[in-house]
Amino acid sequence: MTVTHSGQRRTPKAAKTSSVFKKVVMAVSGIILVLYLIAHMVGNLKLFAGAETFNGYSEWIRRIGEPAVPGQTVLWIIRVVLLAAVVAHIWAAISLWRQAKRARPQQYVARKQVAQSYASRTMRWGGVILGLFVVYHLLDLTFGVANPAGHDATPYDRAIAGFSNPIVVGVYVVALLALGFHLRHGVWSATQTLGQSNKTRERTVNAFATVFAVVLTAGFLIPPLSVLVGIIE
Amino acid sequence: MNLKLRVWRQRSAAEKGKMVTYQVTDVSPDMSFLEMLDVLNEQLILDGEDPVSFDHDCREGICGSCGVMINGRAHGNGLFDDHPQTTTCQLHMRSFKDGDTIDIEPWRATAFPVIKDLAVDRSALDRIIQSGGYISAPTGTAPEAHSILVAKKDSDAAFDAATCIGCGACVAACPNASSMLFTSSKVVHLGLMPQGQPERNDRVVNMIHQQDLEGFGGCTNIGECSASCPKGISMENISRLNHDLLGALRAGARPKS
Ligand code: HEM
Ligand code: SF4
Numbered sequence: 490m491t492v493t494h495s496g497q498r499r500t501p502k503a504a505k506t507s508s509v510f511k512k513v514v515m516a517v518s519g520i521i522l523v524l525y526l527i528a529h530m531v532g533n534l535k536l537f538a539g540a541e542t543f544n545g546y547s548e549w550i551r552r553i554g555e556p557a558v559p560g561q562t563v564l565w566i567i568r569v570v571l572l573a574a575v576v577a578h579i580w581a582a583i584s585l586w587r588q589a590k591r592a593r594p595q596q597y598v599a600r601k602q603v604a605q606s607y608a609s610r611t612m613r614w615g616g617v618i619l620g621l622f623v624v625y626h627l628l629d630l631t632f633g634v635a636n637p638a639g640h641d642a643t644p645y646d647r648a649i650a651g652f653s654n655p656i657v658v659g660v661y662v663v664a665l666l667a668l669g670f671h672l673r674h675g676v677w678s679a680t681q682t683l684g685q686s687n688k689t690r691e692r693t694v695n696a697f698a699t700v701f702a703v704v705l706t707a708g709f710l711i712p713p714l715s716v717l718v719g720i721i722e
Numbered sequence: 723m724n725l726k727l728r729v730w731r732q733r734s735a736a737e738k739g740k741m742v743t744y745q746v747t748d749v750s751p752d753m754s755f756l757e758m759l760d761v762l763n764e765q766l767i768l769d770g771e772d773p774v775s776f777d778h779d780c781r782e783g784i785c786g787s788c789g790v791m792i793n794g795r796a797h798g799n800g801l802f803d804d805h806p807q808t809t810t811c812q813l814h815m816r817s818f819k820d821g822d823t824i825d826i827e828p829w830r831a832t833a834f835p836v837i838k839d840l841a842v843d844r845s846a847l848d849r850i851i852q853s854g855g856y857i858s859a860p861t862g863t864a865p866e867a868h869s870i871l872v873a874k875k876d877s878d879a880a881f882d883a884a885t886c887i888g889c890g891a892c893v894a895a896c897p898n899a900s901s902m903l904f905t906s907s908k909v910v911h912l913g914l915m916p917q918g919q920p921e922r923n924d925r926v927v928n929m930i931h932q933q934d935l936e937g938f939g940g941c942t943n944i945g946e947c948s949a950s951c952p953k954g955i956s957m958e959n960i961s962r963l964n965h966d967l968l969g970a971l972r973a974g975a976r977p978k979s
């Protein structure tokens with residue numbers, strides 16, 4: 490008979506450290522980040538609507554929920570949730586990375602991979618690039634300390650000032666391509682991890698992952714590139 | 723045909739191993755890969771050298787004993803476009819050309835310590851089975867086949883999963899050295915059958931727990947396993963395992979430690 494200790498409410502250590510549990514943490518935190526990224530990408534496209542709309546949008550984010558809650562409450566909730574998701578995601582990634590390294594200390598002399606995609610092979614180092622980029626990005630456009638227009642400029646001016654520099658745009662391009670690859674495999678992997686894939690769905694899931702990764706990457710790349718070539722001024 | 727073999731030689735788990743080059747001559751294209759290794763070993767014995775150890779039993783692709791990395795691929799699967807995925811014993815020398823150099827290595831994983839040369843200890847897979855790969859239905863006379871009905875799609879999927887022969891190629895091929903494809907095939911094979919229901923939740927939590935204890939890596943859904951599996955076990959089983967595991971944890975099943 491099934492021996493389930495249903496009296497036990499909290500997940501004990503053995504289950505929490507299971508490799509699959511960590512994958513679930515990775516999938517759920519990844520999905521939270523992805524949902525945020527979709528909203529973020531749509532928001533960025535408002536750069537095309539001009540300084541007033543964009544700055545107004547930035548204002549609005551700070552005011553969501555007012556007057557029911559004090560200003561910036563919702564913004565801070567979003568920030569805390571995102572930070573928790575990033576920490577959880579990186580914790581699971583590092584822990585599984587170490588487990589994989591321990592699982593094969595002696596490498597093959599001859600090795601040939603046939604099934605893995607570029608995206609699946611670069612999840613870990615690509616993730617490191619993303620992590621570093623997120624830090625730089627916050628310093629650039631959120632805190633303004635790494636931005637040419639500085640901390641006191643309006644959000645619109647900071648974006649224009651940053652993206653007029655080809656080197657800055659280059660950094661964004663590299664990071665967003667890394668994001669595209671990360672999501673190409675991540676969407677498929679998360680579907681598997683959450684037990685939602687099967688033989689018939691596999692093709693659709695993979696096709697969706699590719700389309701989603703391309704759309705998100707392109708959506709993020711269009712504003713910086715438009716500033717660089719002068720479509721947005 | 724004449725071949726140059728580069729074979730991993732390692733006297734025991736405690737000693738360091740290395741690739742050693744041998745020439746084998748007069749290999750018939752009709753020989754299986756293991757027969758070719760037999761030819762090499764006879765030659766080594768005549769020369770007074772230690773023959774190469776490798777595992778094998780049925781030599782007809784059903785027992786799961788054999789398995790080596792051939793030119794960087796488990797069982798050589800994925801190297802030959804015109805060749806179905808198979809076991810090392812069912813790979814034939816006609817897939818190679820005269821004058822080829824062939825690299826032969828053991829499965830490499832912490833959980834599969836080398837016993838000698840190409841033979842590795844795969845009892846970790848047996849312990850995963852022990853931790854949950856069973857049912858508690860009373861045995862005895864076979865019951866009337868129609869007394870318990872199983873949906874066609876479930877019986878098909880369960881049968882596909884049940885074709886896993888436990889060779890360990892999935893672990894060998896996985897960049898993370900994860901045994902997820904193996905474990906999932908066992909979980910799905912029993913979990914889809916009515917007879918497998920009583921232990922369904924415990925099975926999945928305990929088998930995953932044992933898999934981690936054995937030192938296998940975690941699955942990142944790369945797919946090298948399925949592409950190397952002689953039975954073509956599908957990635958869908960991994961998704962099904964994950965689905966079962968999440969359900970089991972929600973229902974309160976916990977690994978017994
Ligand atoms: C900050 C550094 C990051 C690191 C080190 C990292 C690392 C990883 C790793 C190792 C995986 C597992 C790969 C696999 O399953 O093959 C993964 C999966 C994933 N990542 Fe990230 N990642 C990072 C950032 C992000 C960001 C910013 C997002 C949001 C867009 C994201 C979304 C995902 C998703 C959706 C998955 C799939 C979950 C799963 O495999 O089940 N990651 N990440
Ligand atoms: S899943 Fe395939 S490769 Fe893995 S042990 Fe079973 S038969 Fe071998």
Ligand code: FES
Nearest residue numbers: 779781786788811
């Ligand atoms: S020797 Fe039995 S499967 Fe190869």
